[in-house]
Amino acid sequence: MAIYTCRKCKAKAVINMKQHRLAFCREHFLEWMVDSTVKTIDKYHMFKHSEKILVAVSGGKDSLALWDILWKSGYQADGIYISLGIDDGIQYSHHSQQLTEKFAEARGLKLHVVNVPETYGETIPQMAERSKRGQGKPCAVCGLVKRQIMNRVAVELEYPVLATGHNLDDEVAVLLGNTLSWSLDMMQRQAPVLPSTGGFARKVKPLCRFTEREMAAYTILSQIEYIFDECPYAVGSKSATYKELLNKLEEEMPGKKLKFYTDFLQAKKDGFLDNVHQDKPDYTQTCPVCHQPTTMDGPCTFCRLVGAAY
Amino acid sequence: MAIYTCRKCKAKAVINMKQHRLAFCREHFLEWMVDSTVKTIDKYHMFKHSEKILVAVSGGKDSLALWDILWKSGYQADGIYISLGIDDGIQYSHHSQQLTEKFAEARGLKLHVVNVPETYGETIPQMAERSKRGQGKPCAVCGLVKRQIMNRVAVELEYPVLATGHNLDDEVAVLLGNTLSWSLDMMQRQAPVLPSTGGFARKVKPLCRFTEREMAAYTILSQIEYIFDECPYAVGSKSATYKELLNKLEEEMPGKKLKFYTDFLQAKKDGFLDNVHQDKPDYTQTCPVCHQPTTMDGPCTFCRLVGAAY
Numbered sequence: 001m002a003i004y005t006c007r008k009c010k011a012k013a014v015i016n017m018k019q020h021r022l023a024f025c026r027e028h029f030l031e032w033m034v035d036s037t038v039k040t041i042d043k044y045h046m047f048k049h050s051e052k053i054l055v056a057v058s059g060g061k062d063s064l065a066l067w068d069i070l071w072k073s074g075y076q077a078d079g080i081y082i083s084l085g086i087d088d089g090i091q092y093s094h095h096s097q098q099l100t101e102k103f104a105e106a107r108g109l110k111l112h113v114v115n116v117p118e119t120y121g122e123t124i125p126q127m128a129e130r131s132k133r134g135q136g137k138p139c140a141v142c143g144l145v146k147r148q149i150m151n152r153v154a155v156e157l158e159y160p161v162l163a164t165g166h167n168l169d170d171e172v173a174v175l176l177g178n179t180l181s182w183s184l185d186m187m188q189r190q191a192p193v194l195p196s197t198g199g200f201a202r203k204v205k206p207l208c209r210f211t212e213r214e215m216a217a218y219t220i221l222s223q224i225e226y227i228f229d230e231c232p233y234a235v236g237s238k239s240a241t242y243k244e245l246l247n248k249l250e251e252e253m254p255g256k257k258l259k260f261y262t263d264f265l266q267a268k269k270d271g272f273l274d275n276v277h278q279d280k281p282d283y284t285q286t287c288p289v290c291h292q293p294t295t296m297d298g299p300c301t302f303c304r305l306v307g308a309a310y
Numbered sequence: 311m312a313i314y315t316c317r318k319c320k321a322k323a324v325i326n327m328k329q330h331r332l333a334f335c336r337e338h339f340l341e342w343m344v345d346s347t348v349k350t351i352d353k354y355h356m357f358k359h360s361e362k363i364l365v366a367v368s369g370g371k372d373s374l375a376l377w378d379i380l381w382k383s384g385y386q387a388d389g390i391y392i393s394l395g396i397d398d399g400i401q402y403s404h405h406s407q408q409l410t411e412k413f414a415e416a417r418g419l420k421l422h423v424v425n426v427p428e429t430y431g432e433t434i435p436q437m438a439e440r441s442k443r444g445q446g447k448p449c450a451v452c453g454l455v456k457r458q459i460m461n462r463v464a465v466e467l468e469y470p471v472l473a474t475g476h477n478l479d480d481e482v483a484v485l486l487g488n489t490l491s492w493s494l495d496m497m498q499r500q501a502p503v504l505p506s507t508g509g510f511a512r513k514v515k516p517l518c519r520f521t522e523r524e525m526a527a528y529t530i531l532s533q534i535e536y537i538f539d540e541c542p543y544a545v546g547s548k549s550a551t552y553k554e555l556l557n558k559l560e561e562e563m564p565g566k567k568l569k570f571y572t573d574f575l576q577a578k579k580d581g582f583l584d585n586v587h588q589d590k591p592d593y594t595q596t597c598p599v600c601h602q603p604t605t606m607d608g609p610c611t612f613c614r615l616v617g618a619a620y
Contacts, residue, residue, distance in 0.1 A: 179489055180559075180566065180569075180570050181569070181570075181573060182570075182573040182574055182576070182577040182582075184577060184582055238563075241559070241562045241563070244558075245555050245558060245559060248554075248555060248558075249490075249551070249555060252551045253548075253551070256490065259490075259491070260490050260491075260492075263491060263492040264492055266492070267492040267494060271585060272492075272494055272582075272583070272585065272586055273582070274585055275581060275582065275584055275585035276582055
C-alpha cells in the first residue's frame, strides 16, 4: 500500500482522495472540507452569512456534518429534527433524536423538534399502511411528510433557507435514475439550489460535491457521534442499486461521479433542457388547513394524508 | 430452477427472456429472432427488399447472425470482411476471415474482402503505433480505417445501405458513456438509422433491440461457427466497463437496458436535443485521393494515415 503525505504539512495522511489527487492529515482534511463547503455555498449562491438557515438533521453523518461545518464557518444555522416514529427493532428514530440533541447541546445550537406520532397521532409506517402511496414501502409517504414539515417550519419561523445534507452519491444516484428513464422534467428540477418561490423556502445542498466516503471521514475524524444504521426501509431501494453501480464506476474511473454531476449542471446551464415541455406542478393555491402552497382545491396532499380537520 | 415452456408450442424452452416475459423452444426462438429483426427494420424504416445491402462482417457472433437473418428473410445482403492484420498470438484476423468465408460459401453469399496490410502495406497495430491517434490503443485508428473502407466499398459498388451488427448491449454502452459525460452532440448522432448524406451510405443497425445474450443464443442455436475471442485490444476498454455495469443493472431491473435505449430514442424524437448547439462535422469537401467526403482541404484523415500518394 502506498503511503500518502498531507498536501499541506507533509505529515502522514489519513485520507487520500484519488479523484482530486489530494491527501491530507486529519487537521488539514477537516479544514479542507470546511473551506470547500464554503466555496460550494458561494459558487452556487446558496446563502450569505446574514441569512438565517434551517438545517434538516436526521442524526445521520451527512446532516450532522453539514450542521457542524456551517457552525464552524460562522453561519446562523439552526436545526430541525423530525421524529418519524420508526422505532421497531433498532429504535431508529429514538436513537437518532438522542444523538441530534446531544450534538446541538454540545455546541449550544438551537434545535426544533417535530414529533410526527405525537403531532399527527400516527407513525410514518402507520400512515403508509393506510395510504395508497405507501404500498410496500413507506418512503414516498415519508418524503411527503418531511417536505411539508420542513417547509412549514422554515416559513413559519422565517428561515429563508432550508439546507439538507444530500451528498454527491445521493445526487448522482438520483441523476442516474432520472437519466436511465429519461425523466427530463425531474432532471430540470435537480440542482444544488432551488430558488424560493411563493410559499416555499429556498432549498440548498451544500454537500453536493462531497462523496459519501468524504462525509464519513469528516464525521468520524470530527468525532461526531451519528446513527450508523440506515433507515430500515431504505434497504434494497433502487437508489441503493444505483449507488452500488456508481461506486464500481468510480473505482474504474476515479472522479467520474463528480464529473457526471458537474457536467450535467453545465449542460443544463447551457440550455439543453430549456426546450423540454414541462408539466410543472402548479402550486398557486393555498391549503386551507396548513396554509402551505398546494396544487389542489381544498386541503393539500399532506393534510389529506394526516386526516387534518377541514 | 424454474422450467419454462415455449410460448408457442408448449415444448420445453431453451431460453427464457425475463425482460420480455417470453420463453421459447429452439425452433420458435430462431423464428422469433428473425421476425423481430424484420419488425425492427420496418419500425425504423431501415431498408426495403428492393435495396442492396452491404453487411459489415467481422466473423463474430453478431455480424454473422445479422447476415444469416437477412439472408433467411430474403433481403439482398452481400458481405464485406476487412482483414485488419491482428495476428499475433491467437491469429484473430486469420481465424475470423476463415469463419466468415466458410459461412458465406455454405449459403452461396457474395463476400467482398479487403486486406488492410496487403492494400496499405501495414497492419492496424502498425499504423496505430505510427499515429498520434493510436497512442496506447489501436481502437481509434481501427475505427477510422474500417469506417473509410466500409463506406468506400458501399459507395463504389453502389450499395445504398451499410448494415452493422451492433446489438443492444453495444448501443446502451455507447449511450451510457455519452450520457455520463453529457456528450450531447454524440447523443444526437446515435440512432438505429443514420440517413445517407452526400457521399455516405445509409447506416443501419437491425440488431439494436437484441441483447448480447439473445445474439449469442441465436448464433449457437443456429450452429453458426463464429470467433469466440474478443479482439485482443478490446479487453479493459471503457465500453467493457459500461457493459458490466449495465449487466448488473439488468439483473436487478430486467428490461432496463432496452427501456433506457428506447426511452432515449423517444425523448430525442420528442425534441429534447433539438436545442443543442451542434458542432456538426462539415463533410462538404472531397478527398483528392480516395474521393470520399472529408472535412479537410487535401487528403482526408484516412489517406493521411495510410500515407497515400497525393
